[in-house]
Amino acid sequence: AQSVAQPEDQVNVAEGNPLTVKCTYSVSGNPYLFWYVQYPNRGLQFLLKYITGDNLVKGSYGFEAEFNKSQTSFHLKKPSALVSDSALYFCAVRDRGSGNTGKLIFGQGTTLQVKP
Amino acid sequence: DADVTQTPRNRITKTGKRIMLECSQTKGHDRMYWYRQDPGLGLRLIYYSFDVKDINKGEISDGYSVSRQAQAKFSLSLESAIPNQTALYFCATSDGGLAGGLAGELFFGEGSRLTVL
Numbered sequence: 001a002q003s004v005a006q007p008e009d010q011v012n013v014a015e016g017n018p019l020t021v022k023c024t025y026s027v028s029g030n031p032y033l034f035w036y037v038q039y040p041n042r043g044l045q046f047l048l049k050y051i052t053g054d055n056l057v058k059g060s061y062g063f064e065a066e067f068n069k070s071q072t073s074f075h076l077k078k079p080s081a082l083v084s085d086s087a088l089y090f091c092a093v094r095d096r097g098s099g100n101t102g103k104l105i106f107g108q109g110t111t112l113q114v115k116p
Numbered sequence: 117d118a119d120v121t122q123t124p125r126n127r128i129t130k131t132g133k134r135i136m137l138e139c140s141q142t143k144g145h146d147r148m149y150w151y152r153q154d155p156g157l158g159l160r161l162i163y164y165s166f167d168v169k170d171i172n173k174g175e176i177s178d179g180y181s182v183s184r185q186a187q188a189k190f191s192l193s194l195e196s197a198i199p200n201q202t203a204l205y206f207c208a209t210s211d212g213g214l215a216g217g218l219a220g221e222l223f224f225g226e227g228s229r230l231t232v233l
Contacts, residue, residue, distance in 0.1 A: 009156075032219050043120070043206055043224035044159075051219045090158060103174065104222065106151075106158040 002027040002095045006107035013081045013114055021076040021110045023091030030096040033074040035065055038088040050074060081114045119143045122207050122225035130233050135194040137228045139207030148190040149222065150182060153204040165190055197232040204229050
């Protein structure tokens with residue numbers, strides 16, 4: 001069975017500092033990996049995804065994520081955090097080998113708090 | 117206007133009542149989904165539909181039913197609401213994308229907050 005773990009319920013960082021939001025996954029085959037962001041009282045918005053190729057994926061709002069197959073991780077990063085980055089972040093995985101009906105499984109979410 | 121629209125945005129109801137949450141989309145996507153969000157649990161899939169004639173159960177379909185009235189419309193019903201169905205519900209859509217659709221990202225509505233007393 002596939003699963004996603006976000007080990008930190010909350011990450012606190014000062015504005016201007018680099019940020020990392022962690023994600024590890026478990027799938028039987030190879031993964032498609034996604035990051036989404038949810039601002040208060042809003043739906044989830046797609047940030048970036050890993051399909052294949054370069055392990056470093058760049059996405060919206062200056063975010064990037066690094067796929068590490070040996071560590072089964074897909075951590076979200078940003079070199080310099082902004083207060084406006086404060087939100088709830090979700091990692092999600094889909095098993096590439098699950099056929100055309102593969103479901104997207106979400107982690108439990110990590111709240112990012114960026115302080116001025 | 118939003119690409120994925122959910123109605124109502126907020127609803128308070130009583131145990132035993134029938135509730136319908138509606139979703140419509142203008143993205144032209146074939147695939148539509150209903151998720152439930154609970155604090156600390158992330159999003160869990162209730163039902164999904166890959167076209168009008170294709171409806172599938174997700175992880176937590178018990179107590180829920182769906183109807184795909186058209187490509188653009190996908191509604192979620194709670195036949196007899198109970199308090200543990202109090203949650204934030206999201207509709208989402210996706211395109212086929214690469215690799216048979218598995219690589220496609222989801223596009224979410226703004227959510228429907230349901231409270232069952």
